[in-house]
Amino acid sequence: MARQLRLGAFMRPVSIHTAAWRYPGAYPDANFNFAHLKRFIQTLERGRFDAFFMADHLAVLNMPIQALKRSATVTSFDPLTLLPALAAVTDHIGLVATASTTYEQPYHIARKFASLDHISGGRAGWNLVTTANPDVALNFGLDEHMEHGERYKRAREFYDVVTGLWDSWADDAFIRDVDNGIYFDPDKLHVLNHKGPELAVRGPLNIGRPIQGWPVIVQAGASEAGRQIAAETAEVVFTGGGTLADGQRFYADVKGRMAALGRSRDAMKILPGAFVVVGDTVEEARAKRDLLDSLVHYDSAIASLSIALGIDASRFDPEGPLPEIPETNASKSGRERAIELARRDNLNVRQLAQRLGGFAGLAFVGTPKTITDQMEEWLLTEGSDGFNVMFPYLPEGLDDFVDKVVPELQRRGLFRREYEGRTLRENLGLARPENRFFPK
């Protein structure tokens, strides 16, 4: 069989695009309405998606109120509360929740993901994050955010503790011998007794080993420390996208690190986030995107452009071309990317600002055929193992992907027609981890 794409759906927020809730026909409350979310996931399952993926923030994002009041993401569900509810109304699709190693306790995390894995019949995934937003500290009783190196040190040990707790019970510990009144075999229970530099956790976990052994481990860190912990532990990596060349460099780097550690390259799937707008013609798809971008309020848009350029862009003529921009102390890459984007897509100041204020990352805007061509190119040239798809607006953008792009991917032999396995791990082609305390 040819190399197969893996597809996640990036569903928190349900659309990454700031103006999604204003698009004609969109549900303005899509992010926050269980009935809508149920419809979305059932459609994704019909489209044979590998997983429903929820990012997370442990705070309302720190933005000027003029921008914040326009954001549909200030209200949304806790991932580990929403996903069990969605598990109950689906049968096959994976359920990946973000949870922070900086602001959580490993016993809670091990227990919740184990519970989700059992309730869903083996469909849970944990997106392990260290939480970059310093405002979160203020919601958790701390004056200062933990610094980057410290966060990653704790994350690595947290992972060891959580996976150790998942291994508290052998897979066959629960014998439930009614006649003799023996519920479990005491020889198949392990007390972790972890005492490390950051964490002390006795165990055992008060729930049996997850159906998948361990829920699938997902990560998104792009820093040096993030790539290293991913190479050591991750089974799915979600990246920020960028150009195909960027994707290929990232792919080669992280898979190379795996090989150096003795892990098989196939034991991890790398999925860049891809914003996909589908039209019957390329022109129609572009027009949809232009309409969507035009709905980004200029207050938000110009703030994004100013941040990217490192200067106050509100004094530029919105309808004119981007003027010459002097170099500043701000991010050089942000400035260069904005200038390149304006040039490539021939955008005036307003359009450029609205693109940056909407979504400016990797995008496939075209017909089912052109989108499939691009996805295939990424797959076959080791730019990625698939994508974490971002929908431009809901429900239409999601329905278009499932009804139009998925059949084309299937026709080309790039994507499954039926789920291969019973669990997320089986569908992704990942091995079930052995229990470290009860090896076979």
Added chain:
Amino acid sequence: MARQLRLGAFMRPVSIHTAAWRYPGAYPDANFNFAHLKRFIQTLERGRFDAFFMADHLAVLNMPIQALKRSATVTSFDPLTLLPALAAVTDHIGLVATASTTYEQPYHIARKFASLDHISGGRAGWNLVTTANPDVALNFGLDEHMEHGERYKRAREFYDVVTGLWDSWADDAFIRDVDNGIYFDPDKLHVLNHKGPELAVRGPLNIGRPIQGWPVIVQAGASEAGRQIAAETAEVVFTGGGTLADGQRFYADVKGRMAALGRSRDAMKILPGAFVVVGDTVEEARAKRDLLDSLVHYDSAIASLSIALGIDASRFDPEGPLPEIPETNASKSGRERAIELARRDNLNVRQLAQRLGGFAGLAFVGTPKTITDQMEEWLLTEGSDGFNVMFPYLPEGLDDFVDKVVPELQRRGLFRREYEGRTLRENLGLARPENRFFPK
């Protein structure tokens, strides 16, 4: 309308009785099988129960392995992971999860219960506990358990923070004005900025105000501090049962404390836990209980009797009567209760041990008519406002209650035939709390 019973179902463990999983026809994995739990809650909803109630433990209980290996409760689901899944397969019944103020963070708790309340359409309740089990500390990086007074001090402040976070947004904050691109009215957002002796939490919460304003506040503390915090804050109180006279004393005490604080006595429902065994005759019900008790393994049973008496009971003749027991330094009430139980029900040593090792609290064992008589007496003499029903074994014990006792309660006008409202709060007859920052 006559005074109405409120009925919760105590569902973690699904049966409080140690031998429930061994009863003929019982599901040995009832505590840990989502398909079974879905069936149970749908049956309870058909029986118009107010709520599905989940106790919790943050550790495997500390018991000698000889008793522990016989316990069906070592593996069970995290309440805040199971209840969202059950919300998705029900429409009316309330969903009450236990969560600890000692081992959780208020931002997480506020967010998870708000999410559950929205996902379930206003059916969430929070059983606020301070966690008495000192072993839990070892699972959360602490060498020593927080002492009782300190736990209750933190609990009271935790409650203020969580309810304050629920009030972050006015009920009508989210205007979703598509034309003008305004998602919420900035004047209807409040930043809590709590800085207290135990907790510092900025806010706002990143989810809209719960449908019920606040999820229903449930408590179970029986100590002096527990009764006082309940009188100040609780809307449902779950008690350990005991005799009718015990119930009346507790009821008068806590409702009296409420009155002294200026709270209406109707603003709280007191629900003792009641173990109910249904038969077509009283003899049949007693025989069912005897069979169930006989399935408590003697190892576990005699350990329970020894603890109750404060002496090693394993040297007694199991088939003989309870010998004279000298007073010891152990719990006087436990010893007296055991002696009284043996006398009242004419139990030999084995039967007494098995009763104590199974479930020895408040029990209604009889026909639908005698059970209804007893429940009515409690209700009409201010022993309680209803019960948190404990089933002897599953599914039969639960089905018997719903199919046989509920119709009798309904015939007698003691219990609803249809749900009165849309939310748990409405069904319990509790007022929706005003938003403290955005009064009407």
